[in-house]
Amino acid sequence: xxxxxxxxxxxxxxxxAYFLGRNRARSLAGQGESMHSLPxxxxxxxxxxxxxxxxxxxxxxxxxxxxxxxxxxxxxxxxAIRTASEAEVRLALSKVHNIAxxxxxxxxxxxxxxxxxxxxxxxxxxxLKGGVILSLILLGVAVTWRRIQPDxxxxxxxxxxxxxxxxxxxxxxxLTTLGILVSVLFExxxxxxxxxxxxxxxxxxxxxxxALRADQSGSxxxxxxxxxxxxxxxxxxxxxxxxxxxxxMAAIYLxxxxxxxxRQLAKPALEVLAGIPTVVYGFFAALTVAPxxxxxxxxxxxxxxxxxxLAAGLVMGIMIIPFVSSLxxxxxxxxxxSLRDGSYGLGATRSETVRQVVIPAxxxxxxxxxxxxxxxxxxxxxxVAMAAGLAANLTANPLDSVTTVTVQIxxxxxxxxxxxxxxxxxxxxxxxxxxxxxLVLNFVAIKIVQKYREQYD
Amino acid sequence: MTDSTMTTRQKVxxxxxxxxxAETRFRLYGMxxxxxxxxxxxxxxxxxxxxxxxAFSQTVLTTTIEIDGDYLxxxxxxxxxxxxxxxxxxxxKRHFKNDVQPKGRSxxxxxxxxxxxxxxxxxxxxxxxxxSIIGKTVTVDLLVDDDVDQWFKHEYGNDSxxxxxxxxxxxxxxxxxxxxxxxxxxNTTFFVNxxxxxxxxxxxxxxxxxxxxxxxxxxxxxxxxxxAAAIYLEEFAPKNRLTEIVEININNxxxxxxxxxxxxGLAIFINIFGVSRSTPLVGGLVLTLMTLPxxxxxxxAAIKAVPPSIREAALGLGASKMQTVFxxxxxxxxxxxxxGTIIGMAQALGETAPLxxxxxxxxxxxxxxxxxxxxxxxPVQIFLWSDSPERAFTERTSGAIMxxxxxxxxxxxxxxxxxxxxxxxx
Numbered sequence: 001x002x003x004x005x006x007x008x009x010x011x012x013x014x015x016x017a018y019f020l021g022r023n024r025a026r027s028l029a030g031q032g033e034s035m036h037s038l039p040x041x042x043x044x045x046x047x048x049x050x051x052x053x054x055x056x057x058x059x060x061x062x063x064x065x066x067x068x069x070x071x072x073x074x075x076x077x078x079x080a081i082r083t084a085s086e087a088e089v090r091l092a093l094s095k096v097h098n099i100a101x102x103x104x105x106x107x108x109x110x111x112x113x114x115x116x117x118x119x120x121x122x123x124x125x126x127x128l129k130g131g132v133i134l135s136l137i138l139l140g141v142a143v144t145w146r147r148i149q150p151d152x153x154x155x156x157x158x159x160x161x162x163x164x165x166x167x168x169x170x171x172x173x174x175l176t177t178l179g180i181l182v183s184v185l186f187e188x189x190x191x192x193x194x195x196x197x198x199x200x201x202x203x204x205x206x207x208x209x210x211a212l213r214a215d216q217s218g219s220x221x222x223x224x225x226x227x228x229x230x231x232x233x234x235x236x237x238x239x240x241x242x243x244x245x246x247x248x249m250a251a252i253y254l255x256x257x258x259x260x261x262x263r264q265l266a267k268p269a270l271e272v273l274a275g276i277p278t279v280v281y282g283f284f285a286a287l288t289v290a291p292x293x294x295x296x297x298x299x300x301x302x303x304x305x306x307x308x309x310l311a312a313g314l315v316m317g318i319m320i321i322p323f324v325s326s327l328x329x330x331x332x333x334x335x336x337x338s339l340r341d342g343s344y345g346l347g348a349t350r351s352e353t354v355r356q357v358v359i360p361a362x363x364x365x366x367x368x369x370x371x372x373x374x375x376x377x378x379x380x381x382x383x384v385a386m387a388a389g390l391a392a393n394l395t396a397n398p399l400d401s402v403t404t405v406t407v408q409i410x411x412x413x414x415x416x417x418x419x420x421x422x423x424x425x426x427x428x429x430x431x432x433x434x435x436x437x438x439l440v441l442n443f444v445a446i447k448i449v450q451k452y453r454e455q456y457d
Numbered sequence: 458m459t460d461s462t463m464t465t466r467q468k469v470x471x472x473x474x475x476x477x478x479a480e481t482r483f484r485l486y487g488m489x490x491x492x493x494x495x496x497x498x499x500x501x502x503x504x505x506x507x508x509x510x511x512a513f514s515q516t517v518l519t520t521t522i523e524i525d526g527d528y529l530x531x532x533x534x535x536x537x538x539x540x541x542x543x544x545x546x547x548x549x550k551r552h553f554k555n556d557v558q559p560k561g562r563s564x565x566x567x568x569x570x571x572x573x574x575x576x577x578x579x580x581x582x583x584x585x586x587x588x589s590i591i592g593k594t595v596t597v598d599l600l601v602d603d604d605v606d607q608w609f610k611h612e613y614g615n616d617s618x619x620x621x622x623x624x625x626x627x628x629x630x631x632x633x634x635x636x637x638x639x640x641x642x643x644n645t646t647f648f649v650n651x652x653x654x655x656x657x658x659x660x661x662x663x664x665x666x667x668x669x670x671x672x673x674x675x676x677x678x679x680x681x682x683x684x685a686a687a688i689y690l691e692e693f694a695p696k697n698r699l700t701e702i703v704e705i706n707i708n709n710x711x712x713x714x715x716x717x718x719x720x721x722g723l724a725i726f727i728n729i730f731g732v733s734r735s736t737p738l739v740g741g742l743v744l745t746l747m748t749l750p751x752x753x754x755x756x757x758a759a760i761k762a763v764p765p766s767i768r769e770a771a772l773g774l775g776a777s778k779m780q781t782v783f784x785x786x787x788x789x790x791x792x793x794x795x796x797g798t799i800i801g802m803a804q805a806l807g808e809t810a811p812l813x814x815x816x817x818x819x820x821x822x823x824x825x826x827x828x829x830x831x832x833x834x835x836p837v838q839i840f841l842w843s844d845s846p847e848r849a850f851t852e853r854t855s856g857a858i859m860x861x862x863x864x865x866x867x868x869x870x871x872x873x874x875x876x877x878x879x880x881x882x883x
Contacts, residue, residue, distance in 0.1 A: 155777065166689035172686065172749065176746045248490075272498060275869060276862070410813055431716070435717050
């Protein structure tokens, strides 16, 4: 039985168990018994005990089956492969899987017998799986059916189970963070066993090409990530140079000057900019902005790269404008009117009030907003992947082509991967740096924004 | 120098000119910033639309061609597989050779290159649909090559030549135009075909189906989990350190770069759990984790907006905490939760970066049928096409972007309408 049939079986069991439990409670009540809970509670209880245990077993099965099968197959592999490197074993295993899925290849390879064993194993596993799940379903129905008696406190039990399920759902968010951290950390540690962290963090040449065979000439790859950090910072700085003044002034204008009509129209219109997918910005940057900048540069005699940092940074800045403006808008609105009134009372003009009273009062919140924007700029991928280059130049010239951490992660991981080459692992090391930097930025920024948003309430 | 002789009032008045000018300047900066933002929006949309509108029309060549049963070696009674494998490309080549009379092989080759390589499929599908046309002469609208399509749609009529077409080719094309054989029609291919290396045959149906399947998985997982998590955190969680950590965590997760979710998907879902790559299933799993924080945060806000009096009334009538939440709070908070979910789905719809990591960038021609078929999604298709050098692909990329933006506008409008219609003020 495959997984989708089993899931459908579980779904049917869910409905059937609910009606069975409910009707049992009703018939007991019809015999004049006084039940503790409502019939629906007994139905829900039966349904939960019938479907939850098999579902959990099924999820564990999905996770464990491939590993157990592979371990069993490894023992069947020819001695020569088994004693060779781990990579050879993995290669042989994937060959076995290929052969097993195409019976016509069975006789053609020395691994044919192992593949036949795999087919046999899979068949046995499917029968075993179906048997275990079905018997758990029947067991659940039977046991709960017996348990349904007038004094069974079904409501309390159902509510306790549901509460655990609710808790499990909210734990997924924490598990996600842990999952990101563990997966990135695990591969990054493997990487740092091959390349020293000092070289990675402070080296100034980045060329991740590694020779495929030992006898091949060519570079052995160098993993100094400084050019990537510099490129990321350069593009983010250009983006901030656009987004911070424009976003901040737009927020000030909309909250302090604009009539409510203008505000009602302009605010959502600006927020549309934040809703446009980044791949669209990337296309716009690569096909419209970059050629435009190149054209302008050439007309004044500057040598502009066709994948300049300026184009990517500019478009990224446009994308971040609504981000800065709506967050700043919130903190500016949180500044109480009494501060403004006091300033006007002393004879200050509107702009003087804004500059000398409102902005200083809102400053921590604005700083938080800018930090969140920076973290977004650093982590932005599509715009730079499409508009910035791949050349790891260490330069501060915005007209040159630079590359960023995110672009390199994408480049290193798209296409075929080998999980033991430093090239692939380097992407995870870069991911670790990216994750830590943005996490720290977000953490501090969210704290600041929350703290100063409430200050005047 | 005269300061000491001036009164305060005079001093203030003397500075008023400067201060008023500063005021006006400041106001103008603000206005300019808002206008700059709006201008960017207009330029962006204008650029995409001006490039993309022509993707919705396609040039076809109307020609009458004899479905020569002898040449194709089939009759109306032939089996389907015989009809499938007949040499329709040869038939078309022979037809144009007789029609235009090119001199020599190289001229013939440049003539054939004007017709799309998919023209044979067109005839084939017509014959399959109605085998009785074998032996008859039929009128067909054949797709032309993307170079001809681009030239006819953009350059024809402004007297310029073409970089991609030779003098001789232009002469044939002008001949067709003079006999009214060349015309543009609505580009149905764009909506019914999967991806292709040939621009005139490339369509977005595969990508759209992939997107819908991926979003289906995302919705089925993230909506129940997100709602459950929001209920737990808002109604049941004890106010302690653990809950605080979970809360901080969710806020942080909402701001983590999307690409790290791709790394998670690659390392955990694909490498450890062995989910197959490039499938809507693994894409949906990754996007679920990404949209969960959005759904949880908006769900909590919706639950918070339900006044305590509702809960107290229910509890007072003897409902349990769980009954209060599921019978009274949740239905009232549902519109807000749905709005948040739609916004989360819209984010997931536009997301590209994490999907690149989990192999959804593969070149997939077939339209996926189920969540475990290899497929791509619309944003990734846009990314793939934007890399292609052909001008016809630029046009199709913009067309695909317009479709994507159309979906986003529909979803966001739905969210706004839902909020307006169902939101209650207490």
